[in-house]
Amino acid sequence: MRFSTFLCSLLAGAFLFAAPAVAAYPTKDVRLVCWSAAGSSLDVMARTLAVEMEKSLKKPVVVENRVGGSGAVAMAYAMAQPADGHVLLTTTSSLSFTVAKGNVPFKVEDFVMLRAVEGEPSSVAVLKDSPIKTLDDFVEVMRKDSSKMRVGGYASAGFHQFVYYKLQQLGKFTGPWVPFDGGNQAVAALLGGHLDAAVITPSSASAQIESGEIRLLGISTDTRSDYFPNVPTMKEQGYDIVEYLWRGIMVKKGTPADVIDTINAAIDTAVQSESWKNTAKARRQESLSYSTEELSAKAASEVQERKTFLQSIGLLKK
Amino acid sequence: MDAVLASLQIVFSLGGLASILFGVAAGIFVGAMPGLGPSMGVALLVPLTFSMTPEVGVILLVSLYLAAEYGGSISAILIGTPGTAAATATVVDGYPLCRAGYPGKALTASLTASTIGGIIGALALIIAAQPIARFALSFGPVEYCSLGILGLAIISSLSGDNLIKGLGAASLGLVLTLVGVDPVTGVTRFTFGFYELFEGIPFLTALIGLFAVAEVFSMVEQELLAGQKAHFSSEGLTRKELLHILPTSLRGSIIGTVVGAVPGAGGSIACWLAYDQEKRLSSKKTERPFGEGALRGVAAPESSNNATVGGALIPLLTLGMPGSPTTAVLVGALMIHGLQPGPKLFVENQTVVYSLFIGLIFANVVMYLMGRLGMRLWVKIVAIPQAVLAATILALSMIAAYSLRTLTFDIWLTLGFGVIGFIMKKSHFPLAPMILAMILGPMVESNYNRALLMAQADGHLIFLESPLSVLLLSVAVLAFAYSTYKGLRPKKSVGQ
Numbered sequence: 001m002r003f004s005t006f007l008c009s010l011l012a013g014a015f016l017f018a019a020p021a022v023a024a025y026p027t028k029d030v031r032l033v034c035w036s037a038a039g040s041s042l043d044v045m046a047r048t049l050a051v052e053m054e055k056s057l058k059k060p061v062v063v064e065n066r067v068g069g070s071g072a073v074a075m076a077y078a079m080a081q082p083a084d085g086h087v088l089l090t091t092t093s094s095l096s097f098t099v100a101k102g103n104v105p106f107k108v109e110d111f112v113m114l115r116a117v118e119g120e121p122s123s124v125a126v127l128k129d130s131p132i133k134t135l136d137d138f139v140e141v142m143r144k145d146s147s148k149m150r151v152g153g154y155a156s157a158g159f160h161q162f163v164y165y166k167l168q169q170l171g172k173f174t175g176p177w178v179p180f181d182g183g184n185q186a187v188a189a190l191l192g193g194h195l196d197a198a199v200i201t202p203s204s205a206s207a208q209i210e211s212g213e214i215r216l217l218g219i220s221t222d223t224r225s226d227y228f229p230n231v232p233t234m235k236e237q238g239y240d241i242v243e244y245l246w247r248g249i250m251v252k253k254g255t256p257a258d259v260i261d262t263i264n265a266a267i268d269t270a271v272q273s274e275s276w277k278n279t280a281k282a283r284r285q286e287s288l289s290y291s292t293e294e295l296s297a298k299a300a301s302e303v304q305e306r307k308t309f310l311q312s313i314g315l316l317k318k
Numbered sequence: 319m320d321a322v323l324a325s326l327q328i329v330f331s332l333g334g335l336a337s338i339l340f341g342v343a344a345g346i347f348v349g350a351m352p353g354l355g356p357s358m359g360v361a362l363l364v365p366l367t368f369s370m371t372p373e374v375g376v377i378l379l380v381s382l383y384l385a386a387e388y389g390g391s392i393s394a395i396l397i398g399t400p401g402t403a404a405a406t407a408t409v410v411d412g413y414p415l416c417r418a419g420y421p422g423k424a425l426t427a428s429l430t431a432s433t434i435g436g437i438i439g440a441l442a443l444i445i446a447a448q449p450i451a452r453f454a455l456s457f458g459p460v461e462y463c464s465l466g467i468l469g470l471a472i473i474s475s476l477s478g479d480n481l482i483k484g485l486g487a488a489s490l491g492l493v494l495t496l497v498g499v500d501p502v503t504g505v506t507r508f509t510f511g512f513y514e515l516f517e518g519i520p521f522l523t524a525l526i527g528l529f530a531v532a533e534v535f536s537m538v539e540q541e542l543l544a545g546q547k548a549h550f551s552s553e554g555l556t557r558k559e560l561l562h563i564l565p566t567s568l569r570g571s572i573i574g575t576v577v578g579a580v581p582g583a584g585g586s587i588a589c590w591l592a593y594d595q596e597k598r599l600s601s602k603k604t605e606r607p608f609g610e611g612a613l614r615g616v617a618a619p620e621s622s623n624n625a626t627v628g629g630a631l632i633p634l635l636t637l638g639m640p641g642s643p644t645t646a647v648l649v650g651a652l653m654i655h656g657l658q659p660g661p662k663l664f665v666e667n668q669t670v671v672y673s674l675f676i677g678l679i680f681a682n683v684v685m686y687l688m689g690r691l692g693m694r695l696w697v698k699i700v701a702i703p704q705a706v707l708a709a710t711i712l713a714l715s716m717i718a719a720y721s722l723r724t725l726t727f728d729i730w731l732t733l734g735f736g737v738i739g740f741i742m743k744k745s746h747f748p749l750a751p752m753i754l755a756m757i758l759g760p761m762v763e764s765n766y767n768r769a770l771l772m773a774q775a776d777g778h779l780i781f782l783e784s785p786l787s788v789l790l791l792s793v794a795v796l797a798f799a800y801s802t803y804k805g806l807r808p809k810k811s812v813g814q
Contacts, residue, residue, distance in 0.1 A: 038361030039647030044654060047365060068723050069513030070499075076513075103499075103506065104513065150772045156504045178459070178771045179502055181582070181764065184639040184646075188581055191637065194458025194772070207638030207660025282656040315504055 025085050025259045026059045032249075033064050034090045035074035041283070045118060045247050046090050048279045052270030057262070061088075071095065072104040079110065083252040085259035091250040093119075096302035097158055100310055108303055111250040112260060113295040115267045118285035119244035120201045121220040122153075122163040123231065125190060128213050130197075135218040135237045138197065139171035152178030153186045153199035157315050159245045160199040163220055165309050170239045177313075190214065201245065202228055203284040220244070227284045246288055248295065264292065325672035328373045329680060337374050338677060341381025342684045346692065348382070349389020350401045352526050353718025356386035357644040364651045372655040372670050377677035379651060380627075383644050384678065385685050387585060387624045388432035395424045395616070396699045397711055399530035403521060404585025404623035406753050407593040409529060410476075411608060411615025418611050421697050422552040423559070427616045429689040430560065431567040435621035436682040438571035439578065439628025443635070444675050450629070451636035454579045459768035460780055462582060464790035466762035469587060471794040472594040473751040474801035478609055481806060484751045487742065491755025494519055501764035502771070514727040521756060523719050523728045527735025528742075528749060530715040535740040537708040552697040555613075563617035566596050574622030578629020584642045585626040586757050589619035590750075628678065634659050635671065 032050050036042040043065060050061040066074040074089060081087040091113060098104050124138060132138050142149060153160035156179035168174060178195065180186040183204040190198040191208065197217075202225070208214040209228065218234040219225055220243045234241040249267060251260065270276055271287070280287060290298060310316035328334050341363075348359035360379050367375030390405030395412035408428065415424040442450065457465070470488070477484020497508045498518030509515040555563075570592040577588035596618040597608045606612045630641035638660025640646035652659050663671055699707070719732035742749060773780035781787050 038358065039364065039650045041650070043361075044650050048654070051368075064724075066724055067517075068725065069516045072513035072516070073723065073725060101504065103516065147774050152768075152772075156500075156502055176771050176774060178768050180768070181501065185582060188455060188633075188637070188639060189458050192455035192458050194460070204639075206658055207662060211661065278656065279654055282658075283653050 025262055026057050028086060029059055030057060030061045030086055030088060031064050032061055032088045032090065033066050033074045033078055035067060035071040036065070036090070037067050038065050041120075042090050042092060042247055044279075044283065045285075048276060049117065049249070049267070049270055052273045052276055053266045055273075056266040056269045070098045070103055072098075072106070075104060075106050075110075078252055079106070081252070083254035083256075085251055085255050085263055087252070088114075088263065089250050089252075090247065091299075092247045093159065093245050093299075093302060096299055096306050097162075097310075100303050100306035101157070101316065108296075108299045110253055112253055112255060112292065113290075113299050114249045114251060114260065114264055114292055116246040116248035116288045116290045116295055117267065117271050118248075118280055119246035119288045120203060120285060121225065121244055122160050122199055123202045123219040124164075124167070124217040124234075125187075125198045125200050125205065125209075125214050126196070126217060127190060127193070128215055130215070132197070132217065133215075134232075135167075135234060135239060138217055139167070139173060139239075142168075142171065142173040142175055146173060146175035149175060149197070150178060150195045151175055151197045151199065152180055152189065152195050154180055154183040154201075157310060157313065159243070160201075161313075162306065162309050163241060163243050164199045165313065166241045166243070167234070167239060170241070187214075202231070206284060221286060225286065244286065244288060246290075248288075248290075260292070321668035322672050322676075325373070325669050325676055328371075328669065328673050329377060329676045333370070333374045334377055334673070334677070337370070337378035338381045338681050338684050339688075341378045342385040342681055342688055345382035345385025345387075346389040346392070346685070346688065349386035349405075350392040351718065352393055352399050352401050352530055352715065353522060353722055355390075355402045355522070355644075356383045357642075357647050359383075359386055360644050360647045360651070364647065364654070367651060368654070372652070372657055372667070373673040375651065375655060376648075376670055376674050377681075379648055380631075380674055380678050381681040381684070383648070384436050384624065384627045384681050385688075387627055388429065388436075388620070388685055388689065390623070391428040391432065391616070391620050392425065392696055395428060396421060396696060397530070397707070398533045399711070399715075400525060402585070402623075403525065403757070404589050404626065405619070406525065406529075406586065407589040407619035407750070408616055410593065410750055411606075411610070411612045414609070415606070415611030415613070415616065416550075416700060418606075419550055420553070420611070421550055421700050422554050422693065423613065424611075424616055425689075425693050425696065426554040427559075427563055427613045428620045429686060429693070430555070431563060431570065431617035431621035432624040432689075433682050433686040434564075434567040435571040435574055435624035436627060436685065437679060438568070438621075439575045439625035440675065440678040440682065441628070442575045442625075443628040443631050443678070447632045447636050450576065450579045450632050453576070454581065454633055454641070455637075456786055457580050457582075458784075459765040459772060460784050460787045461790065463762055463765035463769055464781065464787040464794070465580075465583065465587075466758045466765065468790045468794040468797070469590065469754060469758045470762065471798040471801075472590060473754055474798050475594055475597060476590075476748065476750040476754065477801075478748050480746065480748075481802065483747045487747045487749065488751035488755040491752035492759045494524070495756055495759030495763070501760065502767040512727070514723075514725055518760070519731070519756075520722060520728065522722055523731050524735045524756065525753070526715050526719050527732040528739035528753070530711055531732060531736025532739025532743055534708045534712045534715070535736060536743060537704050537711075541704045541708070550697065550700045552694060554693075559613055563613050566614040566617045567621035569595060569599075570618040570621030571625040574625025575629040577622070578626030579632040579641055581633055581639060581641045582761070584630065585623040587761075588622040588626050590754050590757075592618040592622035631674070631678075635663060635674075636661060638662075 034046040187205045216231040348354040390402030393401040394405040394408040398413040400406045573592045633641040
């Protein structure tokens with residue numbers, strides 16, 4: 001123990017005395033701060049990306065998990081660091097929910113959204129032997145009598161409930177939402193017959209979807225997903241819902257433009273690499289490409305959409 | 319058959335053996351360090367597996383997971399601080415047994431029970447995965463809520479002599495779980511504007527305070543009052559004692575396997591269920607009563623928490639979904655290797671499955687041997703002068719509290735809980751009911767709300783529609799009534 005303490009203080013000392021260099025970015029290790037726990041989807045994205053980004057940045061890219069406060073802990077940390085691009089932050093479309101709820105003292109505009117590198121759709125799932133075969137069937141059943149239908153998915157006032165809310169709007173029906181602590185728990189509840197339908201990320205039940213035990217009625221991708229080619233999109237069934245739970249990278253606002261260009265270039269090279277593509281494929285991720293401007297605009301417009309949604313389910317005052 | 323032979327070759331290759339040895343050693347370490355746990359340990363080692371074959375990588379991670387569940391008992395016994403959440407019940411009897419001068423007996427009981435639990439969990443995974451997985455699926459929100467209530471009913475039997483104080487401690491625990499974002503409506507409660515409290519009071523941070531920091535305060539007090547003279551014996555178990563804990567370990571293993579297989583339950587609940595079960599079965603003949611260093615009180619939780627490893631792998635292999643936070647990290651690791659956890663693994667990647675089976679069994683053997691070897695070293699910890707030990711534990715606790723979320727806020731939180739724990743100890747409020755309430759509170763609350771949302775117009779009748787729920791609730795009522803009757807009945811003076 002005493003030896004490791006000694007080592008730690010030695011290391012800390014080394015960092016303190018590192019002279020500030022004037023060379024081009026990056027001048028030191030780059031930290032990629034992830035607001036989800038180690039092992040989560042976002043964390044796996046960060047770690048896979050970091051390995052590839054190191055190759056073009058020529059400095060170590062270290063992933064740090066700073067979990068808590070719906071991302072506020074990580075954001076507060078990044079805001080306290082200089083805007084020089086040495087601290088990158090993971091970001092997801094869940095940021096717009098957190099901001100819309102007013103749960104964090106930050107705005108989307110406090111950051112520059114650099115890239116969304118991957119995303120997953122939502123989908124409506126039922127069991128194999130359910131009489132409901134299409135999204136139209138589902139909407140019809142719900143319109144007729146939703147009082148016996150149990151529908152749920154991951155989280156309250158989150159991405160999947162938002163997609164379900166959009167479906168309710170377009171299909172003109174109402175019904176309660178049963179929120180679960182994890183996507184897997186919702187899938188387990190569906191398999192165990194505790195739910196009649198679940199709104200889930202398809203990858204959280206890939207084994208059951210491939211074996212036919214779970215049937216997806218519709219998926220929220222723009223065109224049919226390569227991973228689930230037999231599943232019709234919601235759009236092609238007449239419900240214009242195209243939504244992704246996207247994941248990407250952002251930095252603190254005020255980061256110099258040339259630094260942003262360097263980081264963007266490193267990300268773009270990283271997502272072209274074989275290892276990134278293979279991992280993304282294994283994890284059934286849709287590849288997304290938004291420019292920095294597009295993504296920032298998207299994030300801002302999402303906040304407005306989420307606010308309307310939260311107001312309509314009564315979680316936000318008008 | 320070819321796949322089995324190929325897997326045997328992998329497990330007993332240089333890489334396979336090295337990863338088991340390293341995994342077990344690392345597991346014992348992260349388990350014993352309060353604040354580091356199996357899920358953190360597995361997550362930290364995942365990048366290391368990138369360069370390995372999937373088989374060897376899986377063996378490494380599973381060995382670590384298994385050994386960490388055992389490692390948690392070492393600190394629970396020696397310094398009265400559970401190294402993992404699943405070792406909280408081990409403190410109740412393990413620590414008193416150690417302070418009574420028998421750290422060797424407590425550690426041997428824990429190691430033996432852990433090994434038995436680990437092997438039985440692994441065998442259940444190999445032999446009975448399908449039926450257990452089907453049973454686990456019958457747990458929905460209604461059944462989880464009822465299981466949680468059954469767990470809370472145990473509080474009455476964990477309260478020791480004073481039922482009222484036990485219920486008081488439990489209420490405090492339940493109140494603390496109200497802090498944070500409401501799981502169903504998403505509204506923040508009692509956070510007082512601290513975003514550090516959005517996810518609730520972090521359980522491990524509270525544990526470190528209640529156990530480790532409070533223990534440091536007690537040590538300081540004792541040191542000031544007296545100083546230390548007790549003699550500590552590193553002697554292990556006699557044959558009779560070993561036979562005494564065997565049935566306990568078997569029962570604990572079964573509880574652990576089943577509870578581990580139910581996603582959302584896990585070791586922190588299994589250890590208390592197993593402990594309570596043994597306490598109820600105990601006759602008065604035992605040389606040490608429960609709560610004062612009963613060997614069976616060590617063996618029950620330790621066998622059950624190691625059995626949850628095999629149990630938690632059951633839904634992973636049969637359904638492709640994790641049965642515990644640690645297996646959730648494992649799912650991520652498998653996916654990085656291009657493997658899709660689930661039944662297809664048995665068809666497409668047989669060697670991975672069989673390597674996991676064989677590796678898990680063999681890791682138990684390695685864990686036992688390493689535990690035997692290490693024990694002589696660990697026993698020395700209790701011989702360290704109290705003053706030095708107290709300072710070391712305090713420093714370690716602060717590091718652990720900080721490292722969980724890298725927040726200074728958590729250091730203050732831990733210290734606060736240390737004060738609460740110390741006050742409770744001084745005024746003879748039992749800690750166990752509070753811990754159990756903190757584990758079960760969120761589970762009962764969120765599933766209760768979920769069940770009512772599902773029931774819609776049916777309301778509370780939904781709890782009586784499921785036979786499993788009725789069974790769990792009935793057992794809960796009986797357990798509570800029985801312990802309350804025993805607890806409130808005027809005590810006949812029983813000679814110690």
